[in-house]
């Protein structure tokens with residue numbers, strides 16, 4: 347692959363949280379070949395001038411639900427008028443998804459992934475979880491495989507209305523898992539009151555692990571349940587949401603390799619209290635930020651918005667929030683080739699229409715992503 351020299355970088359962040367380089371340059375192919383001061387840059391096949399812009403690693407969105415049909419704008423309006431969020435709307439999207447053709451689902455997925463790319467997300471995890479039967483879960487994952495290698499089997503999103511709890515857990519851990527495993531890297535469970543309890547979640551995640559999938563968990567979103575403890579017990583890569591934590595949950599996460607993935611778009615969109623990122627960071631836990639993009643509880647695809655929420659509402663510093671949206675997401679996906687711009691990493695980067703990455707939180711809601719490079723190719 348031909349090499350590209352990016353010159354005139356006003357502020358280069360190769361690894362968030364480790365300081366920045368001013369008047370910098372980068373040489374990339376599909377990988378980062380070189381990063382350093384512009385005055386020392388080697389020659390390349392072509393060059394592009396960033397004209398003083400800040401350059402940061404592409405965002406890693408480690409939690410998204412993108413295979414679905416329809417939307418739930420009316421449910422959002424009702425919630426903003428005072429109705430509480432219970433998670434019951436998942437069944438509404440399930441019905442729309444089952445009724446949709448492959449073409450409709452594929453087009454909606456492509457639209458959302460495109461929306462993410464233009465906003466700087468270069469790695470995205472995509473879950474199933476709106477089919478909730480063998481054929482529609484397998485179909486969702488087949489489609490997800492067309493857009494990402496980070497695919498997650500979430501048959502255990504909720505118990506569908508046409509199944510009994512006991513038989514559904516058996517199905518998810520049995521026939522559904524067998525059909526879905528070839529298309530999934532990860533297995534996930536919504537461990538929550540009203541969804542799946544700790545024992546059911548353990549059964550499903552262990553069956554997934556036995557089939558070669560790696561576990562991650564929706565944990566402690568709505569209540570202080572046992573999801574976080576289960577995540578660490580089974581060595582999950584990530585415990586996602588972590589909104590309601592006991593001190594023991596924070597300590598357990600801090601002394602584990604399980605990432606605490608915070609999804610503040612969900613609290614924003616359900617008008618709920620935010621997770622306490624400060625408490626997790628001060629305890630030494632690894633924190634990731636992700637969108638939870640889904641049509642019910644968090645219909646945002648913007649990592650910049652999540653960074654702004656992390657800083658303004660969750661007491662993260664701008665550097666911590668950028669770290670969580672890049673390296674944190676990568677660690678939640680057990681990846682070390684994305685989320686940073688060290689030599690050898692994927693050439694996934696964002697050129698900001700701003701002199702500094704601080705502007706992501708400082709100028710919330712403003713489209714600051716000027717250009718995105720994905721695997722060495724401009725998006």
Ligand SMILES: [Zn+2]
Nearest residue numbers: 409411564638
């Ligand atoms: Zn989710």
